[in-house]
Amino acid sequence: MKLGVCYYPEHWPEQRWGEDARLMHTAGLSLVRIGEFAWGLIEPAEGHYEWDWLDRAFETLAAEGLRIILGTPTAAPPAWLTHSYPDVLPVDEAGRRRKAGTRRHYCFNSPDYLALSKNIVSGLAKRFGSHPSLHAWQIDNEFGSHQTTRCYCNNCTRDFRSWLQQKYETLEKLNQSWGTVFWSQLYSSWEQIELPNLTLAQPNPSHWLDYARFASDSVTAFQQMQIDILQTHSPGVPVTHNVIPNLSDINLHQLARKLDRASCSVYPTGLLETSADRFYVPGEEQPVFAYDAGDPVLTGFNLELVQGLKQAPFTIMEQQCGQVNWSRFNTGIRPGTPRLWTLHALSAGADEVLYFRWRAGLSGDEQHHSGLLRHDGSPDVGFQDLLKLQQDLPLLQQICTEPQVVETALILDYEDLWALGKQPHHEYYSTFRLLFCWYRAFQQAGIPCAILPPHADLSPLKLAILPTTWIGKPDLAARLEQYVQHGGTLLMGLRSGFKTTTNTVNPYPLPGVFRKLLNIHVSDWHALPPGQRHEIKSDIPDLAGQAAVWIESLKPDSPQTLVHATWNSGPFSGSAALTEYPSGTGQTFYMGWFPSADQARSLVHYLAGKAGITSLHALPDGVLVSRFGEHSIYLNFSDSVQTISVDGETCALPARDYALLEHKS
Ligand code: GAL
Ligand code: ZN
Numbered sequence: 001m002k003l004g005v006c007y008y009p010e011h012w013p014e015q016r017w018g019e020d021a022r023l024m025h026t027a028g029l030s031l032v033r034i035g036e037f038a039w040g041l042i043e044p045a046e047g048h049y050e051w052d053w054l055d056r057a058f059e060t061l062a063a064e065g066l067r068i069i070l071g072t073p074t075a076a077p078p079a080w081l082t083h084s085y086p087d088v089l090p091v092d093e094a095g096r097r098r099k100a101g102t103r104r105h106y107c108f109n110s111p112d113y114l115a116l117s118k119n120i121v122s123g124l125a126k127r128f129g130s131h132p133s134l135h136a137w138q139i140d141n142e143f144g145s146h147q148t149t150r151c152y153c154n155n156c157t158r159d160f161r162s163w164l165q166q167k168y169e170t171l172e173k174l175n176q177s178w179g180t181v182f183w184s185q186l187y188s189s190w191e192q193i194e195l196p197n198l199t200l201a202q203p204n205p206s207h208w209l210d211y212a213r214f215a216s217d218s219v220t221a222f223q224q225m226q227i228d229i230l231q232t233h234s235p236g237v238p239v240t241h242n243v244i245p246n247l248s249d250i251n252l253h254q255l256a257r258k259l260d261r262a263s264c265s266v267y268p269t270g271l272l273e274t275s276a277d278r279f280y281v282p283g284e285e286q287p288v289f290a291y292d293a294g295d296p297v298l299t300g301f302n303l304e305l306v307q308g309l310k311q312a313p314f315t316i317m318e319q320q321c322g323q324v325n326w327s328r329f330n331t332g333i334r335p336g337t338p339r340l341w342t343l344h345a346l347s348a349g350a351d352e353v354l355y356f357r358w359r360a361g362l363s364g365d366e367q368h369h370s371g372l373l374r375h376d377g378s379p380d381v382g383f384q385d386l387l388k389l390q391q392d393l394p395l396l397q398q399i400c401t402e403p404q405v406v407e408t409a410l411i412l413d414y415e416d417l418w419a420l421g422k423q424p425h426h427e428y429y430s431t432f433r434l435l436f437c438w439y440r441a442f443q444q445a446g447i448p449c450a451i452l453p454p455h456a457d458l459s460p461l462k463l464a465i466l467p468t469t470w471i472g473k474p475d476l477a478a479r480l481e482q483y484v485q486h487g488g489t490l491l492m493g494l495r496s497g498f499k500t501t502t503n504t505v506n507p508y509p510l511p512g513v514f515r516k517l518l519n520i521h522v523s524d525w526h527a528l529p530p531g532q533r534h535e536i537k538s539d540i541p542d543l544a545g546q547a548a549v550w551i552e553s554l555k556p557d558s559p560q561t562l563v564h565a566t567w568n569s570g571p572f573s574g575s576a577a578l579t580e581y582p583s584g585t586g587q588t589f590y591m592g593w594f595p596s597a598d599q600a601r602s603l604v605h606y607l608a609g610k611a612g613i614t615s616l617h618a619l620p621d622g623v624l625v626s627r628f629g630e631h632s633i634y635l636n637f638s639d640s641v642q643t644i645s646v647d648g649e650t651c652a653l654p655a656r657d658y659a660l661l662e663h664k665s
Pocket of ligand 2: 090107108109153154155
């Protein structure tokens with residue numbers, strides 16, 4: 001594992017750079033990311049480049065043996081640029097042209113911005129592309145942050161129309177696919193099609209989903225423009241982009257496809273409050289964790305999602321190492337917590353971790369943000385932890401080269417996320433909430449669980465869960481069929497197959513294209529108001545209880561379909577709620593309600609047993625596990641000692657610390 005740091009040499013007097021580089025080296029760091037916001041210094045006026053300062057920064061860092069990750073600076077258009085080319089500035093959903101003065105103020109479809117970005121990226125790639133200390137490229141910075149994926153300007157309108165023409169070829173086909181007969185939305189020329197903002201009522205869902213796809217594709221195309229330049233002038237140097245893991249408006253699976261490596265930012269306390277609202281059902285009991293550690297289940301979910309992007313070791317390009325400044329309460333961080341976060345990163349499959357940032361900044365928006373060093377240059381908590389971490393690393397490094405054991409996975413499809421996010425029909429019903437509920441259940445059962453794209457190879461998995469697969473894609477149905485035929489255990493959840501790929505409703509009984517696979521049909525469904533619950537009885541241990549949010553009535557299609565849970569009250573009383581169908585050497589399950597955390601946990605135990613997943617043990621709240629070869633790493637995010645029992649033995653896990661256990665079997 002390599003450790004590193006994000007550094008802004010341009011924020012500090014040049015006389016200090018040498019000392020910073022020496023200190024980084026002493027602290028055991030070997031990677032340093034620079035440059036991602038430095039456009040204004042590199043190109044202070046259009047076409048006029050000043051490379052010397054960056055050359056010297058490179059040499060100073062390289063002299064200490066540091067390897068450099070160089071950011072292309074397109075996340076921060078300089079003031080001269082937006083002043084000379086005002087149509088670079090994006091237009092938000094409310095139709096407001098946004099101002100310059102911070103960062104990310106550009107539209108992905110502005111021809112001027114594309115041309116200017118090509119120039120700066122080509123310049124950088126030619127200048128540093130074959131530098132012996134160049135470790136990797138980072139393109140831009142956190143696409144989509146500050147809600148910048150979706151722009152509603154005239155350039156986007158023009159490009160959206162071409163995107164639609166390419167996709168549908170004729171307006172007849174578009175009208176048909178979108179069902180524009182509804183409310184007289186029929187189009188007779190491409191110019192009549194607008195972007196779906198500022199409408200009086202909700203726009204046509206098909207129109208909206210295509211716009212969401214187009215906006216995500218625009219980001220991927222902007223990234224591809226940069227990848228092409230970097231590959232030409234800097235061949236062989238890996239290219240990455242630091243994603244925000246649970247960002248919902250970019251298809252991160254597509255974005256990652258053309259990258260050599262996945263990388264991300266991890267801010268456990270920063271994401272805490274914003275994410276909790278998106279991932280837990282309101283009123284749901286949340287896990288216990290130390291006040292400055294952040295919710296480990298949320299952090300774990302994010303890490304797992306990034307691991308799934310390329311299913312390969314990844315980089316944490318920005319690892320929180322002290323307090324952030326952009327949260328609601330900005331908790332101070334105690335010694336021990338940055339070390340715990342680093343261990344979490346390592347056990348989740350990251351093999352490069354760079355802390356954000358080297359030294360707390362004196363100017364700009366992030367004055368309250370911490371670094372490894374304080375504002376005055378003295379070591380802060382993160383730096384102290386880094387020194388302590390040196391003792392843990394050799395053993396952990398060795399263990400983490402053993403293959404990671406993951407036999408279960410959740411499947412995430414961004415198109416479902418978008419479609420369902422627009423028409424949830426019940427405020428609590430969301431793709432992320434469902435995926436997260438299952439992820440948490442797997443963690444509590446001590447079973448590592450991947451989060452994979454729909455195109456992932458499912459064959460190594462013993463158990464796959466698709467908690468809600470709204471859009472019924474026939475090719476996915478065929479692949480799932482294969483998976484089960486060859487011994488896989490599959491669970492699909494509510495609303496599966498409800499939509500067509502153009503986001504109209506499938507006209508056949510649910511679960512539509514998945515019906516043959518599951519051998520049931522959904523005869524009725526209800527969304528339930530908050531507080532309303534209906535009883536389920538079940539032969540699966542601990543599953544009986546109440547269902548909230550959403551319920552479905554299931555009818556077996558075949559005598560082989562087994563019923564594991566039945567409605568015991570409410571409108572569907574007596575009909576099936578959970579079924580199983582044996583198929584090939586595997587089996588499919590269909591679950592017709594939105595599970596609670598306890599119900600998901602009970603089902604995880606049951607399904608894991610069925611699928612032959614061993615080493616089950618219930619973990620206390622606040623403890624996470626990952627498994628490498630014969631070893632498991634247990635991390636305790638709580639403020640108290642936790643006891644775990646594994647293979648019949650108990651082990652005390654110190655507060656905010658870890659334990660490494662070897663399996664006997
Ligand atoms: C990240 C961003 C960094 C910095 C950091 C502060 O999201 O990429 O540039 O702003 O947050 O926590
Ligand atoms: Zn735009």
